[in-house]
Amino acid sequence: MKSAVASSKYQVVSRKALVVVSCYLLLTTSILFSQTKLLIPMDFKQTDHLKAYGITFWLLEKNGEADWLLNYRGGSFMFDYSEVLARECRVRGVTFEQLNNAQASSVYADIQRDDNNMDVVRLEKAPKIAVYVPPNFKPWDDAVTLALEYAEIPYTKVWDEEVLTGKLAEYDWLHLHHEDFTGQYGKFYANYRYAPWYVEQQLLYEKEAKRLGFKKVSDEKKAVSRAIKEYIGSGGFMFAMCSATDSYDIALAAEDVDICDVMFDGDPPDPNAQQKLDFTKSLAFENFSLDKNPMRYEYSDIDFPASDPPPLRDPNTDYFTLFEFSAKYDPVPTMLTQNHVGIVRGFMGQTTAFRKSLIKSPIVLLAQKEGTEEVKYLHGNFGRGTFTWYGGHDPEDYTHNVGEPPTDLALYKNSPGYRLILNNVLFPAAKKKQQKT
């Protein structure tokens, strides 16, 4: 009988113990499981750098959070592990590593060490992206929309009306590419004035300008430029490439002067246009000289080397160097220059690079062709917002000519040049923290 009681007691004890142990195991397992991390390395082990940005954006869209590990293995991303995320990485062909708690802690500890130029930036909100794209067909492609589409990052197209009616306030990030804000239709007049796309473009722009209450396209584009400037000033992020960079700044400086020749706006330019430029209004460049020849495919001397005549260069020897910044003290330029290489292949565009001597002093230079005046990539602040400009047209097509087919990014999954574009897309997702400088 005693033994039966004892046995029963033992049974109760063992049942209790079992429950306690089970609870403990469940708890510790769940803690351990929740602390398991998924690392997307962005060094040479990554199979698809561009889609890695898309995965990060995808997770942020689903209210997830990510850590951008600046300068750690090429600017890797760290997430809480989930099977859904892992599966999505596999489906999109993005390499990832599963780290246990200890491994993840070790990574974070490594990054925080003072002697390592690394830092962690928390990404917490998918930015809303607008791309400034004309509604009509254009016989060239936009590297940013190509990158966004390949990385599967959603964006909205906006055009003049949206900009002028204040719709930009709805977006965190605005991209411009190969646009002409001076109202000279890209200065394609000499070679393409009889091309159907050129004629159609000019008519469409004129019609749109009239509809929006402007006498001239150049006046409308100046108003658009001002509205974009206001958007930046009130906290927007602007990223521009190719001719959208210098033509934008020229349009701001030429706010009160007609710089367009008769074939562009129906009357000749102001004879004193150069003298009347107001460089206090431009964002990045000053003291530049306009190229007043309407037959020349060039806006000013900002573009260096000039596009007309096209420079004779060997693509195999054309490279630019990314500057290195202190991750802990200058996180913004560090984010913008994250890459798995320090030297990137050059590429041309209507605006290939920016003449260093014409760049305003507060602008941060992010990349330059070593030993030359050519600045490829720059960053600046205006008001509460920032702008980043990147010279050249297509990072993986050295001379992307009018009418050429779009670059298939599936063939350039690890493109360092395209990575710089996508750094800008994630940059607005970063949680703002007190800057150390």
Next chain:
Amino acid sequence: MKRILALLTIYTSLLLPVVAQQQQDMLRYRLAQNHEQQGEWESALPIYESLYRADPRNYLYFDGLRRTYAQLKEYDKAINLVRERMTIQQNDVALQAMLGTLYYQAGKEAAADSVWNTVIRSQAKDSRIYRLVASQMIENRLYDRAIQLYLRARAETGNKTEFAEELSWLYVSFQQYENATRELANLVRGNPARLGSVQVRLAAFTARDEGATRALVELKKEVAAEPEDVSLRTLLAWLHMEHKDYNSALVEYRKIDELKSANGQELFNFAQRALSDKAYHAAASAFREVIDAHPARQWLPVARYGYARAIEEQSANDAALASSVDKEAQEEEKPASETQPSYQAALTLYEAIINDYKRTEFAAQAYMRVGTIRRNHLFDLDGAIEAFNRARTASTSPDIVTESIMAIGEALTAKNDLASAREEYARVTSQARTEIRDRAQFRLAELDYFSAQFDSALVKIQSLTTNVTADLANDALQLQYFIQENKTTAADALAAFAKADLLVRQNKHSEAVQRFNEVINRNPLALLVDDAVMRLGDLYLKLKQPNEALGSFGKVSREMTSSIYKDYAQFRIGEVYELTLHDKQKAIEEYEMLLAKHPNSLYAEEARKRIRVLRGDNL
């Protein structure tokens, strides 16, 4: 003599300063032009002014000064200059039109209109005047005004089709595609020589769906208004064909043939184009009509052959349709249909050609088609061999002769008469054309392999593997590798495997399944076991037994961990779920399994694509 010399000296001394002045003026003119080209209008101005003052009758100086005034927005000065010039070049309409432009640029639109109207009124019936003024308007980007002017000119000159070229260009720029189409129709109406250029201009906007739809509606109206105009109909038919609507194009070509009294030539040309564009239904209809209506035409045999080809291809499409119906039947667990769609109509047509054009190339080509249908679709190997033999004897074309020999070899192999097949291929190996010779050589190597003569097969393959650019090289390398891998370690198993492979070639699928199973059971440790299991998977699919196929592929993927096919087998599992069982969810899971287990597989990229498609991702 002295007097003459004195006169010459005086003449020369008078002439020299004039020449020197002219040279200096020319240099200054070039300098001004140079300033102009650099956009330095302020620098060009005093030079042009000085040159003009010195010689106001010189048109070059006048025009340079006018341009400079206009560029510097000195419009009043420019207007006065032109007015002054008009006293020299009285009634010069170009000058007057230019004056209108200056008024317009100066913001004096009423004055500009008045001047341009005066120019037009001066010669209201002269189309050149309208062009001149319209060009000034276009220069000032007054496109809509230019359109109005051209339309007014038509009314004035009474020529309803004049300026069609200019108007079509303007309308296209304004995206007024209906109007543009109407003007292009004006250009081509009654003028077939312009068809090519008009098609190019039409294609500029019909490449877009919206442009094509609007152009089609308008062009149909134009044709309805003038149903007898062949050029218009040809343009309409072209537009239909550009948008793959061959049945509508056929309707137009019927009428064109009739209007041109072409005796079927137009319809015949259309039928041939439709056949080459794989529009078999329209091609068959057109060929049939040509054959029925014009039996005496010299191209009748070509039309009959074309008709038979179109019918044969339609039968092939029916076969694909029947196959999909079988899939549905299978989903409903009904027994799969063994019947093949009927190629009887095509066979009858080819046989009629053979009878009517005996010992001609038409008959030879028809025999080749008969043989192909009998071998590939009806599995009538004797009938196929007979047809290929007849093709060989009927033709004088070396291509048909060699192709028929190769085809006979394949049919004999399928018939299991390997010795005779070997004889056939051997005939071709002496051919001059490398490509044919290599094909025959590879077939001979395969026959050696089927007969377990592996050393002989390897010798024959050797020469084929050296030319890596040849299409056959891959197949040859694969066979070479397979034989070499298994010949020394499991010769018996390899021989049995080859026999089973021959059965596959002979479409004896059930028997092949049995043999491959025997190979696996008797040689469980042989290297070729995974090959055999993969073959089984394929055969089960052919026999419409997808669950058994899944079992085979699953065995390789999950159990044969050292097999080089394990990733491919996993991919095939996903494919069976996707394409045969139409189970999207399972297919996604299996493809994901491939990505998880074999991230570096050659099939990973394709698996990713398929997952995205199956998930319905917006790619």
